[in-house]
Amino acid sequence: MIDFPSFDFQLDKLIDHFVKWLTADWRFHFFRGVSATILWPLVRLEKFLQWLPVTVIILAVALLAWWSVRHKRTRKELFIVLAEAAAIGLGLTLIGLAQEQSASNGTWEWAGRSLLAAAVAIAGGFWAVGGRRPGLPELAMAGFMFIGVVGLWDAAMTTLAVVGVATTIAIMVAIPTGIVMAKSDRLQAGIRPILDLLQTMPSFVYLVPALMLFGLGKVPAIMATVMYAVAPGIRLTNLGIRLVDKELIEAAHAFGTAPRQMLFKVELPLALPTIMAGINQVIMASLAMVVIASMVGAAGLGIEVLHGIARLKVGQGFNGGLSITLLAIIIDRVTRGLQPGRESAGEPA
Numbered sequence: 001m002i003d004f005p006s007f008d009f010q011l012d013k014l015i016d017h018f019v020k021w022l023t024a025d026w027r028f029h030f031f032r033g034v035s036a037t038i039l040w041p042l043v044r045l046e047k048f049l050q051w052l053p054v055t056v057i058i059l060a061v062a063l064l065a066w067w068s069v070r071h072k073r074t075r076k077e078l079f080i081v082l083a084e085a086a087a088i089g090l091g092l093t094l095i096g097l098a099q100e101q102s103a104s105n106g107t108w109e110w111a112g113r114s115l116l117a118a119a120v121a122i123a124g125g126f127w128a129v130g131g132r133r134p135g136l137p138e139l140a141m142a143g144f145m146f147i148g149v150v151g152l153w154d155a156a157m158t159t160l161a162v163v164g165v166a167t168t169i170a171i172m173v174a175i176p177t178g179i180v181m182a183k184s185d186r187l188q189a190g191i192r193p194i195l196d197l198l199q200t201m202p203s204f205v206y207l208v209p210a211l212m213l214f215g216l217g218k219v220p221a222i223m224a225t226v227m228y229a230v231a232p233g234i235r236l237t238n239l240g241i242r243l244v245d246k247e248l249i250e251a252a253h254a255f256g257t258a259p260r261q262m263l264f265k266v267e268l269p270l271a272l273p274t275i276m277a278g279i280n281q282v283i284m285a286s287l288a289m290v291v292i293a294s295m296v297g298a299a300g301l302g303i304e305v306l307h308g309i310a311r312l313k314v315g316q317g318f319n320g321g322l323s324i325t326l327l328a329i330i331i332d333r334v335t336r337g338l339q340p341g342r343e344s345a346g347e348p349a
Helices: 011-022 025-051 054-068 075-100 102-130 136-149 153-183 185-200 203-214 218-242 246-254 259-288 290-296 301-310 314-337
Strands: none
Touching (some): 011 203, 025 153, 054 075, 075 102, 075 136, 136 314, 153 185, 153 218, 153 259, 153 290, 153 301, 153 314, 185 218, 203 218, 203 290, 259 290, 259 314, 290 301, 301 314
């Protein structure tokens, strides 16, 4: 057998030299500045979410879930959801106080558990008497309760902060890029191969440039997540604008609509359902990177899965993985329900 001939083509060394040049002198300070800019909102959002009382978060999640289920957006449903959220939030608060105040331990813990039972009784009572099936609000509250019960509440808040910042950056890049692509066929032809490359590369590959430029920590995790999640947002923004009815655009032109008015008053409103679907995909892709991003120093639920794999602790990995799955399901259903022009399926929990 004849081996493959040897060529003096050392691509790896060329790339190493380029990276050294990229991270030297003023360019080093540039990337440090980018890192500090990303860390500033991330740290504050994470601290804010961990500072918020459990009752407030449970109530906010329940109300958001209720609002996303359009065909159940009634006063009766709102009353039921508020009663359940208040009972769960106050019950968890009392149990937490009981664990901190040993003097009143028994009374407060009993009251807290009674309120949790009352929340279950409210949902079960309306189901048995009124035929109301538990839906997305109950799923959201139960999911966040599970995350707290297994001791991953702070990790979940960290994950939400990382995903929130990464999603915001990805959307800020995706929507303008998609708009520009929709206005130019030549630009679309140039950007589409890049999007194909981003969506076909293994997710681990995104960690390499992020690590080289930003080192270990949460910033490279966010940058890798942005690179992984931005493609569907760009594609669906471009698609939504291109699918706007040409007759409507011609009619707007006939009335003397300026280009800026055409974009903001005609094209973007009509393309909003498709753009919202792209935002939903960006969020889901960001959550999909949670475990992989934990390999470069991002804390949160992903690190629980990583430690469970590394230490062969199946239970720890299961708790982290199930918590990520619950967050993904809740966020996916809520964002899909908030899409304009779409009726929520109202699937039971």
